[in-house]
Every structure is written in C-alpha cells, then in structure tokens.
Amino acid sequence: MESTLFATILICVFTTLILVIVKLRKNEYKPGKKLPLPPGSLGIPVIGQSLQLLWAMRSNTGEKWLEQRIRKYGPVSKLSLFGNPTVFIHGQAANKLVFSGDGSALASSQTKSVRMVLGAQNLLELRGDDHKRVRGAMVSFLKAESLKQYVGKMDKEVRLHIQTHWEGKHEVQVLPLMKVLTFDIICTILFGVERGSSRRAKLVQYFQDMIQGIWAVPINLPFTRYNRSISSSSKVDDIVKDLIAEKRAQLQRDAGAPRDLITSLVDMNNSQAISDAEIIDNIKLVMTAGHDTSSVVITLVICLLSNQPSVCAAVVKEQEDIAKSKSEGETLTWEDLGKMKYTWRVAQETMRMFPPIFGGFRNALKDIEFEGYLIPKGWQVFWATGLTHMDQTIFPEPERFDPTRFENTASVPPYCYIPFGGGARICPGYEFAKVEILVAIHYIVTHFTWKMCADNQFSRDPMPVPTKGLPIKIEPRNRNVSL
Template sequence: MSLLLLSFLLIIPILLLLRRKRKPSKRVPPGSLGIPVVGQSLGLLRAMRANTAEKWVQERINKYGPISKLSLFGKPTVLIHGQAANKFIFSGGGNAIANQQTQSIKMILGDRNLLELTGEDHSRVRGALVPFLKPESLKRYVGKMDEEVRKHLEMHWQGKQQIKVLPLMKTLTFNIICSLLFGVERGKQRDQFLDSFQEMIQGMWSVPINVPFTRYNRSLRASARIQNILKEIVQKKKIELKQNAASARQDLISFLLGMVDEDGKQVMSEKEIFHNIKLVMVAGHDTSAVLITFIIRLLANEPAIYAAVLQEQEEIAKGKLSGEALTWEDLSKMKYTWRVAMETIRMFPPIFGGFRKAATDIEYDGYFIPKGWQVSETLVCVFLYP
C-alpha cells in the first residue's frame, strides 16, 4: 500500500507538468529579438539620423504585419501599427498605461523629471512648471526672444552667401533657452553650456551600455557637467532673490525657486529643478529647431507662400519704429504665418515618439502585453518595451 502511494505521489508532478505543457501559452507576436541588448537599436538609430525612420518601420510592417516583436535600447519590444493602436495609446489605454521613458533618457535627464513622476508628485511638479510656460506668462518675454533673434541674424545670416539652416537654428533655440530659462547671457558660461548640451542630447536615444567611449557614457558625463553648471546658477540666483537683487519672474529658475507652498516650503526640490530644467531644455530645443528649418525650406520652395508671409511681416513692420522690439500684440497679427507653421507641423512632425509603461496586464488585438512593459508611441507606430 505504501509503495502504491509513493508511486502515485511521484506521478503527480509529472502529470501536472504534462498538463501545463498542453495548456496553450499567451500569443507572442512574430519577429526576432536579434542580438541580446543591442537587438535592432542600431538599425533604428541609423534610420532616425538619416530621416528614414518611417521607411524602417514600414519595412517591418511589410515583413511581419501590424504587430511584431523586436529588441530596442536593451529591452524586448512589441511594435504596433495603425490608427486603432495610436488611439489606444493616446487615450491612455483605459488607464492601463503610465508615464515612463527608456533607461537612457531616464538616466540622462534624471529620475525626478516630469516624465518619470506619477500621482501627487507629477501634479505638484507640473503645477509648478505650467504657470511659467503658458502663453499668458510668455507675453512678457517676447522682447527678450526678439533681441536674441536680431543678434543671431546679424552674426550668422547678414552678408553670408551660403548657410546651413539646421545647425544655426539649433544655436538660435539654445540661445533663447539660455536667456529665457536661466538668464545666462552670452559669454564663456553659455558656450560651455552649449558644448555639454549638444553632447548630452546625442545619447538620449542610445543603447544604455555605460562603458567608456560609448555615446551613452559621453551623454551621462555631459549631463553631470550640465547639472554642475545649474548648481552654480541656482546658488547665485538664491542669493540674488534673498537680497532682492532679482525678480522671481525674470527666468524659469528664479520662478521655480520663488514658488513656495502654504507653509513657506519650496514647492520643488533643487534636484527636481535640475532634472526638469534639463527636460525643458531638451523638449524645446530640437523640436523648435527642426520646425523652423522646415518652415524655411517650405518658404524657399513655395514662392506664393513666401510672398504672403513676407507681406504680412512687412505690414507689421510698418507700424514699428526702427529697432523697436516685437510685442505680443504684434505676434497676434501674424495669422497667416501661424497657419503656415501649423501646416508645417502637420506635414513634418518634429517628434518621432515618446515612451510610456503598461500599468496593468494588457490584451491588445489578440496579443498579451504584461504589466511593467514600457510603451512608446511614434508618429507612424507604437513601440512597447518590457
């Protein structure tokens, strides 16, 4: 009897194992994960730098269909394509999707930036940033931006027979960012800032392998240098605000330092200020530079549109004194110019995509996406990262 019982006990695990094997597994999309860690990251990065990312995505869709698996930036990935996928992602997937970026972006910008925060922390930091960045607040900075544009044109455009637009637009947007966000004027500190910033953003989309001489490693070191510069700026502005030698409205850093809650406590910590200043820098730099570049290309290739924009600008200039700065009221008169800018954004979106995370287990179109997988939407597809 004991021998029969022992035999039965030994057979139970085997029966359970066989039953588990017969149970159908969750459906996994077709495709290959490629080389561990690297996967298809290098191919996508090459396509993005060559401005052929849409073609790269379309080739995968042609090969595997609208849903496929691959590996990007050190993580297994699911690519989902189509209007239904974009609607699902942009609507939040029924609260199934939360904010989260790739490891490289998180480490370069810092874990206290707005894209990484959730719940009360997200609301608190967003509430601190939005008042300064909304159009009503930006009205007072139109003259400062106009001054930067005038200086830029004098230095880099006037008298030149040939120019490269995109690099110059990146320089222009960076100078406006330095003036508007930090109050850092032209000089040695701004030049150091620019060199480190350009090196930092090169590794935003990269395989997160932190070894010497990699793009990711160089970006991390550049990010650390930027944070040290920001520390110096913050300490200087703290002293100026304490001595009433500066206004809390003169730039973003001063504004954030001056924000306190009901108990008189600073709303954002210094670490949060550093990380979110880097976020605002990145968010406003390449996107603006790319958009302005495409607008200039459009005006160069479409004489009728160029003539209409020029006429509108000349009408506004007639009402200004020589050298007088633009105002918010002048900008409100640029209705045709604004429509040209909006149409350019529609035709040539300056952002390839962003990243989120599955907050719960998700079933989509017959496939299973486990909780914790990262989600990235692009203009032509949606990427999902575990």
C-alpha cells in the same frame, strides 16, 4: 594596456548581453485563453528589430518600415526594441491610449542613456502625483499667459542673432545657426544667464558634450561619447546648482526680482514645491528638448518655403505687413504674433509632414487590453508620430504641402495630429516653441531671400535633419527695413 582595455570592453558587452537576455526571459509572457499576444516576432535575442528600425530612421524611411509592419500584422504587433519586448501600436485609438489616462496603466519609458544623462527625476521619468506636480510647476511659467511678457526679450535675441550670423553673409548653414539661436534664447529667457558671461560659455560647451551621448550605448568606459556625456552632465548640474542658489538668494532680497524658469521653480508655494534635484533634472530636459525641436522646425520651414513659391509669398506678405506697422527698433508683441495665422499654419503643416519627434516609448504598468490583444505588464509600448499625419483618411492627399488644412483645426480629429503630443500629455513647452518659431521666421523672411545650394537629403538622428545642415545662399530682401 590595449589588451586590458579590450578585455574590459568584452566583459562589459558580455555582461550587458546576459542582463538583457535575463530581462527578456523574465518579461516573456505566456498568454492565457482569453487574450492573445499581438502578432509578430521578438526576433533575435537582445537585437530584435532594433538595427532594422535604426537603419530605416537613418535613411529617412522609418515610417515606410512601420507601414510594412502594419500591412503584414495590422495596427498592433509585437517586436523587440533595444533589449525589451515591445508592442507597436498605431492609429487614433493608439495615440489616445498613449496621451490620455491618469498614468496608472502606461508610464514614460526612456533608454538607460537618456535616464543617466538627464537624471532620474526629469519629467519623462516621473509618474503619478510627482509627474503632475512637476509638470504643473513648469507649465505655470511656460503657458501662454506667462510668455506674453517675454516676447520682447525673444525678439531682441533673434535680431542680435541675425545681425551677428546672417548680415553680410552670402551663404549660411541654417540648422547649426538655428541651434545657436535656440540655445541663446534658452539661456536668456529660461535660465537668466546673460550673454558674455563665462558661465554661459561653459554651459554651451558642457551642453553640447552632454547631448552627444544621450542616444549612445550606455557603457561607461573612458574616451567614449557616453563617458563624456555623463561627465558633462555632472558639470551642467554644478552650474544649475549655483544658479538655483543665486535665484533663491535674489528672491529673499527682492520678491519682485525678474522672472525666468529657474526662479519660478525655486519660488513655488509649498503645495507645488519641487526639490533642487527635480529642478536640475528638468532644466536639463528643457535644454535638450528646446534646443532640438524648435531649431529643427525652423530649419524645415526654411527648406519647404524655398520649394513653395506661392506659400513663401503669402508668408512674406503677412510678415511684411506686420513689419511695416512697427516703428524703427520696436520689438514684436504678443498681439503681433496673433496676426501670424498663415505663418503658423505653414509651421503646422511642416510638422505634419516632418514631425520633429519620430515616436516614443511607454512602459505598461499593468496588463492592458488593446484592440483585442494583451499588452503584458512590464512590456514597452512603441508609438510613432507621423503615421496618422500621413493617413489619407485623416489628411487627404497627405503628400501635398497644404497649410490651409489648419484653417479649421476643429476639423482634425483628436489624437491624429500629435507633433507635440496630445491631451494631458501635450508638451509643456508647446507655447514657448510657437513663439520662438514665429519670431525667428518673421525676421528671416522679412530680411532675406534665399536659394538652396544643393539638393538636401534628410535623415533621422533621431530628429529629421538635413545631412549637410541646409546650406543656402542669401541676399538682403529689403534694405529699408532695419534691425
């Protein structure tokens, strides 16, 4: 049996290599006389520079690796990543190319594993009118005007989380707990799945297995992470299908039923209506994006505040002033969040120095001229978030943590600060993440002081995460402030 399994693996790997080589040769472009290809090399067939990039990300030197390319080739260069000929672009103009436009030149391009796990109709895969329609449906719920009514619910989730996982403890691991918190918020506010239900417990289990294989090698063999991920993704599909049916029946009984993201998507009018398959795939996308991004940002803020006493003191003062204005048990409001200006600048500066998204890929739908070079149709375009963030011509002394940089956001050139993307392609969950981050930070800093247990190393997997989960020792800050 073992020899049969080994032979099957070899056949799958060999077949994959052949297909990739064929794809590379099919996409090979011989430039004409007018526009040259960018400088650089496609490297070894199939492998290209993929392993170099992944190793640099794991050792948290991904930006340095790209900076070396820029010094050698300039802001535009060709390479091969994950089996595809690729053009790496960098700078304000590059970011504008990626995040602006009508989608006729560049389209989102995800790896096969992402596409297979999250579904082919998620927002990262849709193009043109379909992308606009689905994005518009999601933004209608996630925009600031709609989120005002959910601040109280999010407040209650955070307070219950603090009571359950922080109070009475002497040491906690921040990142795992923040992932628990963000998933609880997603379940309650976005999906309307309340605490204590068996469905919620199953959803947590299946989701954890699902995300394990998103960035795995897409060979669907038994007992692999990718196989478990595909299986769990199908189980998540079944749960969301049941939720859709229940929300639809509820709306038929009562058009004024409580709203969550699924209910809002089900109840779109005919001009914006999206299919059940689109709802399912985009719910999985929201689960994945919302779970990782916010939890990482909150963790990084806690880490940086421990090393910035004056910044931490300013955040604590701002948040305690808000806490003192509230009566016992009273939840935060949208107006309270508007007073957290300095705290949000701290979060912005954290994301400048440690953007949660390293970068991404687009696919050239046609030949594109950029900076005097040709990006051929069918090639990948690779962009990185942190390079303009750490450009001293844009942000003086970029290595220094300075939240005052964001006192006047108009002074930051467009398409230079892009932790959530930019322009028409800004993340639709940006405002939701902002509320989530501010409410969590409010309760942590007003109820606890903390110290690092040890020096924390970070790696990218693919987000910046503390390798030990950020263990901290905690003590109650103010016993007179109750949850």
